[in-house]
Amino acid sequence: MAAFAATAGGLLRLRAAGSEGQWRRLRGAGLLRGLLQPESATGVAAQRRRVAHFTFQPDPEPREYGQTQKMNLFQAITSALDNSLAKDPTAVIFGEDVAFGGVFRCTVGLRDKYGKDRVFNTPLCEQGIVGFGIGIAVTGATAIAEIQFADYIFPAFDQIVNEAAKYRYRSGDLFNCGSLTIRAPWGCVGHGALYHSQSPEAFFAHCPGIKVVVPRSPFQAKGLLLSCIEDKNPCIFFEPKILYRAAVEQVPVEPYNVPLSQAEVIQEGSDVTLVAWGTQVHVIREVAAMAQEKLGVSCEVIDLRTILPWDVDTVCKSVIKTGRLLISHEAPLTGGFASEISSTVQRSRAIQRAVTGRHPVCRVPSTLPDA
Amino acid sequence: MKKMLAAAVSRVLSRVAQKPASRVLVASCNYSNDAMFEIKKCDLYRLEEGPPVTTVLTREDGLKYYRMMQTIRRMELKADQLYKQKFIRGFCHLCDGQEACCVGLEAGINPTDHVITSYRAHGLCYTRGLSVRSILAELTGRRGGCAKGKGGSMHMYVKNFYGGNGIVGAQGQIAEAFNMAALWKLPCVFICENNLYGMGTAAERAAASTDYYKRGHFIPGLRVDGMDVLCVREATKFAADYCRSEKGPIVMELQTYRYHGHSMSDPGISYRTRQEIQNVRSKSDPIMLLKDRMVNSKLATIEEFKEIDVEVRKEIDDAAHFAITDPEPPLEELGHHIYCDNEPFEVRGSSQWIKFKSLS
Numbered sequence: 001m002a003a004f005a006a007t008a009g010g011l012l013r014l015r016a017a018g019s020e021g022q023w024r025r026l027r028g029a030g031l032l033r034g035l036l037q038p039e040s041a042t043g044v045a046a047q048r049r050r051v052a053h054f055t056f057q058p059d060p061e062p063r064e065y066g067q068t069q070k071m072n073l074f075q076a077i078t079s080a081l082d083n084s085l086a087k088d089p090t091a092v093i094f095g096e097d098v099a100f101g102g103v104f105r106c107t108v109g110l111r112d113k114y115g116k117d118r119v120f121n122t123p124l125c126e127q128g129i130v131g132f133g134i135g136i137a138v139t140g141a142t143a144i145a146e147i148q149f150a151d152y153i154f155p156a157f158d159q160i161v162n163e164a165a166k167y168r169y170r171s172g173d174l175f176n177c178g179s180l181t182i183r184a185p186w187g188c189v190g191h192g193a194l195y196h197s198q199s200p201e202a203f204f205a206h207c208p209g210i211k212v213v214v215p216r217s218p219f220q221a222k223g224l225l226l227s228c229i230e231d232k233n234p235c236i237f238f239e240p241k242i243l244y245r246a247a248v249e250q251v252p253v254e255p256y257n258v259p260l261s262q263a264e265v266i267q268e269g270s271d272v273t274l275v276a277w278g279t280q281v282h283v284i285r286e287v288a289a290m291a292q293e294k295l296g297v298s299c300e301v302i303d304l305r306t307i308l309p310w311d312v313d314t315v316c317k318s319v320i321k322t323g324r325l326l327i328s329h330e331a332p333l334t335g336g337f338a339s340e341i342s343s344t345v346q347r348s349r350a351i352q353r354a355v356t357g358r359h360p361v362c363r364v365p366s367t368l369p370d371a
Numbered sequence: 372m373k374k375m376l377a378a379a380v381s382r383v384l385s386r387v388a389q390k391p392a393s394r395v396l397v398a399s400c401n402y403s404n405d406a407m408f409e410i411k412k413c414d415l416y417r418l419e420e421g422p423p424v425t426t427v428l429t430r431e432d433g434l435k436y437y438r439m440m441q442t443i444r445r446m447e448l449k450a451d452q453l454y455k456q457k458f459i460r461g462f463c464h465l466c467d468g469q470e471a472c473c474v475g476l477e478a479g480i481n482p483t484d485h486v487i488t489s490y491r492a493h494g495l496c497y498t499r500g501l502s503v504r505s506i507l508a509e510l511t512g513r514r515g516g517c518a519k520g521k522g523g524s525m526h527m528y529v530k531n532f533y534g535g536n537g538i539v540g541a542q543g544q545i546a547e548a549f550n551m552a553a554l555w556k557l558p559c560v561f562i563c564e565n566n567l568y569g570m571g572t573a574a575e576r577a578a579a580s581t582d583y584y585k586r587g588h589f590i591p592g593l594r595v596d597g598m599d600v601l602c603v604r605e606a607t608k609f610a611a612d613y614c615r616s617e618k619g620p621i622v623m624e625l626q627t628y629r630y631h632g633h634s635m636s637d638p639g640i641s642y643r644t645r646q647e648i649q650n651v652r653s654k655s656d657p658i659m660l661l662k663d664r665m666v667n668s669k670l671a672t673i674e675e676f677k678e679i680d681v682e683v684r685k686e687i688d689d690a691a692h693f694a695i696t697d698p699e700p701p702l703e704e705l706g707h708h709i710y711c712d713n714e715p716f717e718v719r720g721s722s723q724w725i726k727f728k729s730l731s
Contacts, residue, residue: 123547128550169707170518170521171526172517178711209709
């Protein structure tokens with residue numbers, strides 16, 4: 001079994017499992033080129049555009065939640081916030097520039113509909129935004145804070161990790177800030193550079209007491225955001241900013257929930273498990289299709305959805321079935337969340353039992369992976 | 372006839388016998404019900420007028436403040452003792468010397484007002500409604516403690532009191548809080564208990580301006596004598612009224628002093644002299660100031676105060692006994708309340724074979 005992590009838009013290196021011989025040794029920048037081009041053509045390939053691209057793949061229209069409407073990601077977010085403010089009279093939305101609609105138009109129309117006491121701007125102070133949100137949540141109101149870009153969440157790191165995450169525990173359940181949800185645009189967008197492209201989910205994965213969620217599509221985003229707002233633990237909801245306009249789907253108008261801490265198997269397969277979240281799910285779906293077409297490899301694609309607490313069972317069950325695991329994320333490799341998934345899967349008792357041959361479905365690995 | 376007389380005499384005698392000698396003396400002393408005192412004028416910043424310079428103290432209030440301050444003083448000294456006997460572990464920040472701040476604050480606000488503070492919180496915990504038993508039991512980490520033994524010295528909470536917080540904001544966080552409070556005219560009183568030292572650093576060595584009541588910049592402020600409980604009470608009432616009349620936030624600096632070091636691991640004499648501590652203790656001790664005032668204006672007698680001292684001592688000793696003998700919380704509870712409404716999950720203990728279940 002080979003388990004390893006890859007970074008998106010960068011190098012992908014697959015190590016051939018010695019006796020298998022099914023995978024070619026591949027080198028090169030960019031996912032597509034690496035799979036399509038033989039080794040000798042790498043020199044020519046280097047002159048071509050090195051930016052990886054993806055195509056958003058919408059899910060089929062959901063039937064069980066009533067009437068649906070065509071929405072992109074930011075409209076789905078607006079719909080979720082609209083539902084929340086309508087249902088919960090204590091809900092308030094605040095952040096930088098949310099009053100006029102937000103820099104990504106996620107809060108358009110809400111201030112006119114619900115009033116300036118419920119949708120309002122804060123000064124430019126992320127630490128203050130989250131601290132203020134914690135205070136609101138502790139008194140019992142529902143606080144939905146917006147951090148304008150996930151890259152700016154670091155001044156609020158102390159408030160999130162030291163205050164929000166630990167409030168319930170340190171007060172013996174007397175107080176809590178469970179009704180706090182922090183939303184932030186997340187991930188690469190092509191032109192974002194250092195400070196408009198970051199994916200900080202791994203920093204927060206190290207902190208018990210909060211939940212971290214990343215949706216892949218408008219339908220998922222609305223359901224997951226509503227679940228986060230209603231969840232009685234402080235949640236961080238990262239919205240892939242490149243999908244705000246690019247992702248268009250049929251999304252139910254009425255509120256509905258997508259469960260937290262449950263990964264979704266988007267496509268069943270038998271040869272390798274591919275795990276990703278957010279934008280990268282669409283990249284690996286493309287990879288899965290290409291692998292099937294070009295190499296005859298059947299991939300099982302899993303969208304993790306909730307980073308913390310993550311669905312260990314689904315991933316492990318899948319790896320027991322396929323015997324191989326590939327995790328792909330935009331964030332840097334060292335200390336990225338893939339290393340957590342990879343080490344947990346390798347340590348898992350279920351996997352170990354499977355590997356020792358007590359369950360005949362799993363193949364015994366001939367080489368150990370490099371982490 | 373004889374029987375009735377005997378019965379009457381025995382009744383009178385028994386009543387006399389019940390009253391201790393001091394009570395009998397007091398009954399014959401002529402004490403007043405209230406008195407007017409002059410209090411120090413507060414320094415003002417961005418304010419036209421400040422709190423009044425005279426105040427009326429009733430006998431009842433005076434005795435109540437004395438009892439509260441004495442309870443806090445004894446409780447802190449008992450905590451000191453328990454810490455040295457290793458019943459209390461971890462960190463322990465004592466506020467003896469600063470009793471007038473918490474008692475005066477409570478006297479100036481309503482029980483429905485919300486209060487939050489930093490780690491030197493035991494006095495405020497008491498004035499906000501926690502019993503000495505629950506505070507001491509929380510310090511010793513027993514299940515009778517107010518946070519069920521899991522919070523310790525810095526994490527004590529009760530209705531309308533949000534702790535007790537170990538992590539305290541730095542200057543950036545305060546600046547942001549000041550800005551938001553002033554921008555949205557939030558009814559918030561920011562209080563600085565200026566005990567002249569930030570842990571081991573004197574205020575003059577850490578602050579470009581030690582006029583902390585002016586540090587709100589665009590927020591008005593007042594500087595108050597924090598060793599005089601009446602001064603603190605009047606200033607708090609003034610500040611609370613200011614906020615309640617929707618004028619926005621206000622900053623209050625209480626000039627006070629702590630006798631102990633920053634925490635129990637700090638002897639408190641490496642950055643200040645014993646002479647300085649002794650000076651404050653003999654000249655401006657808050658409990659002594661109140662007692663002297665009340666005795667001199669015949670609001671109460673020394674014996675009454677001694678009685679209160681005895682009762683307080685007993686209460687503290689009982690509480691300490693409870694704090695030592697109450698059982699610790701069950702180990703299974705260690706992992707609880709990390710999340711809420713979650714599936715129970717396992718939390719690893721100090722080794723890979725020790726697992727706790729986390730319920731919410």
